[in-house]
Amino acid sequence: MKIRFLGAARTVTGSCHMIETDNGNLLVDCGMHQGRDQRDWNPLAPFGFNPSEIKCVLLTHSHIDHSGLLPLLVKNGFTGKIYCTTPTADLCSIMLPDSGHIQEMEAEQKNRKNLRAGKKTIEPIYSVADATACLKNFARLDYGDTPEVLPGVRARFRNAGHLLGSSTVELWVEDTRGNVKFVFSGDIGTDNRPFINDPAVITEADYVVMESTYGDRLHDNNTDARQQFAEIVRSAIAKKGNLVIPSFAVGRTQELLYDLNLMEINGEVPGLDRVPIYVDSPLATRATEIFRKDYYKYYDSEAKALVEKGEDPLNMPNLHFSETTDQSRAINRAGGTNIIISASGMCEAGRIRHHLKHNLWREDATVLFVGYQAENTLGRLLLEGAKSVKIFGEEIFVRARICNITGYSGHADRNDLMDWARAFDPKPKKVFVVHGESAVCDVFAKSLKDELGLDAIVPDEGMRFDVAADAWEGVRAIKPAADTLLPMEDALRDLIRDGSRAIREGGDKAIPAQ
Numbered sequence: 001m002k003i004r005f006l007g008a009a010r011t012v013t014g015s016c017h018m019i020e021t022d023n024g025n026l027l028v029d030c031g032m033h034q035g036r037d038q039r040d041w042n043p044l045a046p047f048g049f050n051p052s053e054i055k056c057v058l059l060t061h062s063h064i065d066h067s068g069l070l071p072l073l074v075k076n077g078f079t080g081k082i083y084c085t086t087p088t089a090d091l092c093s094i095m096l097p098d099s100g101h102i103q104e105m106e107a108e109q110k111n112r113k114n115l116r117a118g119k120k121t122i123e124p125i126y127s128v129a130d131a132t133a134c135l136k137n138f139a140r141l142d143y144g145d146t147p148e149v150l151p152g153v154r155a156r157f158r159n160a161g162h163l164l165g166s167s168t169v170e171l172w173v174e175d176t177r178g179n180v181k182f183v184f185s186g187d188i189g190t191d192n193r194p195f196i197n198d199p200a201v202i203t204e205a206d207y208v209v210m211e212s213t214y215g216d217r218l219h220d221n222n223t224d225a226r227q228q229f230a231e232i233v234r235s236a237i238a239k240k241g242n243l244v245i246p247s248f249a250v251g252r253t254q255e256l257l258y259d260l261n262l263m264e265i266n267g268e269v270p271g272l273d274r275v276p277i278y279v280d281s282p283l284a285t286r287a288t289e290i291f292r293k294d295y296y297k298y299y300d301s302e303a304k305a306l307v308e309k310g311e312d313p314l315n316m317p318n319l320h321f322s323e324t325t326d327q328s329r330a331i332n333r334a335g336g337t338n339i340i341i342s343a344s345g346m347c348e349a350g351r352i353r354h355h356l357k358h359n360l361w362r363e364d365a366t367v368l369f370v371g372y373q374a375e376n377t378l379g380r381l382l383l384e385g386a387k388s389v390k391i392f393g394e395e396i397f398v399r400a401r402i403c404n405i406t407g408y409s410g411h412a413d414r415n416d417l418m419d420w421a422r423a424f425d426p427k428p429k430k431v432f433v434v435h436g437e438s439a440v441c442d443v444f445a446k447s448l449k450d451e452l453g454l455d456a457i458v459p460d461e462g463m464r465f466d467v468a469a470d471a472w473e474g475v476r477a478i479k480p481a482a483d484t485l486l487p488m489e490d491a492l493r494d495l496i497r498d499g500s501r502a503i504r505e506g507g508d509k510a511i512p513a514q
Contacts, residue, residue: 001175001467003182003207003432006048007031009461010438012374013065017184017209017434022175023151024055028184028209032068032099034374046125048462052077056149059084060186061166062091062250068099071126074134081139083149085157087165087295089138091250094286100124100131102349143167161189161199162410163251164291164298168202177468183428185210187435188412188420190219194255195291195303195313199412201423207467208428210421212436213372213411215444225407226259230268232368232403233260233339237271241364242338244400246352246379248345249284251410252371254291256341257314258303264316277319280328280342280351285321288314332358345371347378357391365400370408375437417444422452431456432465 001021007014007029014033019026051073059082060066070082070092084092103124111121141147146156152174157167166189171182183205191198220228236243247253260277263269279285292314296307306313322328328351331340342352356378359365373379381389383404388397412420421431431454433445441458448456459465464473 001173001177001180002464002473003209003467004048004464005432005434005459005461007033007461008065008211008435009459009463010436010441011461012213012372012435012437014069015060015066015435016069018049018054019153019171019173019182021150021153021173022177023153025049025053026150026153027054027057027073028169028171029060029066029186030057030069030073031066032064034065046072047076050077052079054078054080056080057082058149058155058169058171058184059088059092060160060169060184061163062088062095063163063187064095064099066187067092067096070137071096071100071131071134074137075126075130078137080137081149082134082137083139083141083147083155083157085143085165085167086140087290087298088167089135089140089165090290090293091163091165091287092138093135094283094290095250096131096134097128098283100126100128104128158200158202159197159298160186161191161193161196162187163189164196164254164295166196168200170202170205180206180467182206183208185420187211187213187410188417189410190412190416193300193410194258195299197298197300199420201420203423203425205424205428208421208424208431210417210431210433210435211411212417212433212441212444214409214413214440215417215433215436215447216440217414219406219409219413225405226262228405228407229256229259229368229370230263232366232405233263233269233272233275235401236339236366237269237275237337239364239366239401240337241362241366241400242340242355242359243366243368244352244355244359245339245341245368245370246345246347246356247284247341247343248371248410249281249343250287252345252408253279253281253284253341253343254288254314255408256370257288257316257319260339261311261313261316264318265311273316273318275318275337275339276334277316277339278322278331278341279319280322280331280340280355282323284341284343285323288321328354331355345379346373347382353378353391357394357396360389360391360396360398360400363399367400367402369402369404372409372411414444414447418447418451421448421454427452427454429455429470430465433458 004018007016015029015031017028107124114121143157146154149155154172156170160166160168168186169184173180189199264273303313340355342355344350373383382402433441445456445458448454466473
């Protein structure tokens, strides 16, 4: 048996790993490359394998960097089952069609330019119809179920503590060359997050594929994240300006609503109940409806206690969900203090860019970041202190207060990751470090070696490891040099660089300029 690293290798996005067995091949995740990670991605040859030869997919969670190429996989011949938890399947039912809509919209916008320039038109990577069609392949599991997903291959999903329904995957593989247990961490969450139970502790594995997003840093845990949030809300109210929060539509938005609700219930922020709170993201609205479903068994004890008291953890009298473009525009005409939560979380697309255009230049405004900002995104530029930014081609001076709360991160920090790895006893034969920026992967792998004595390795994309032979074979098998890529139209290259950036964790449909 062999393991191939097809994505999220020395990058944060595009998570995709293949296990090759005597009885067929399977994937763990099939995610979309995002931000700078997609620059070398070739949609004319998107996979380093034949999708029809994949027997099944194990999906750790619904975020687009883990699920976003499933419609393309099915479109290109995959017919097997996509195993995941029920909340993950429900969230994918809104996120994947939303992603398909963005693909269609970006291709349409590019084609208008191409026609005016006399260039060829292009097709979207996949459509809403493609995304909807792939949903029939989903097979729903509960945590703890241990189905045989292939002959000789059993899988079990454990709570990863990252998002509603998110999972770490345990995989037992038996073939003619031996019996091996793999563990794929998925995205590991932090302890004591709103709603979500803490990550499960796993103690046994032969080989571990482990994320490292924050493997070189610590979250600011000196003050409780909600206390920091409450202080920023108080300050925004005192300044009588808007509080604009770029937020991932799925997961983070619901956590913010939960904490705002607790602030009102507990009287932590005087006057908060009179401040309009807007969720300006159709995707976030639909995701919130899913979070409100009968998923109490996935909630932590605090959230369950609220439900048992008759409280709706995700609702309050001053909360408004805006669906239409007219409703979205109206927010920017409202006076006084408003709390505006909008996608995308990295400010690369969607309605948040309009709200930033209307608020960044105001001294009384506050912009609060509550999630990871990838390199070369608008969110990262603002966090790094940019004095001006371009939004829709317009130069916008930054006079607003820029704040950041790292405690809301959906990813474990360096210490949490080390604790998660420390639980394995006996030690795994190897730990493959993935899902991190290249330098971070190297730093975290060194920490695993130096502090825990683990054989930690950072694979490059395309590498294949032969488990029985305990050896690597073929480096960069699916990532050819730039001059060997299939010929591509200039317009399609532009789409890859500029268009698909719209797909973020919880991306959203863009709206006309406001």
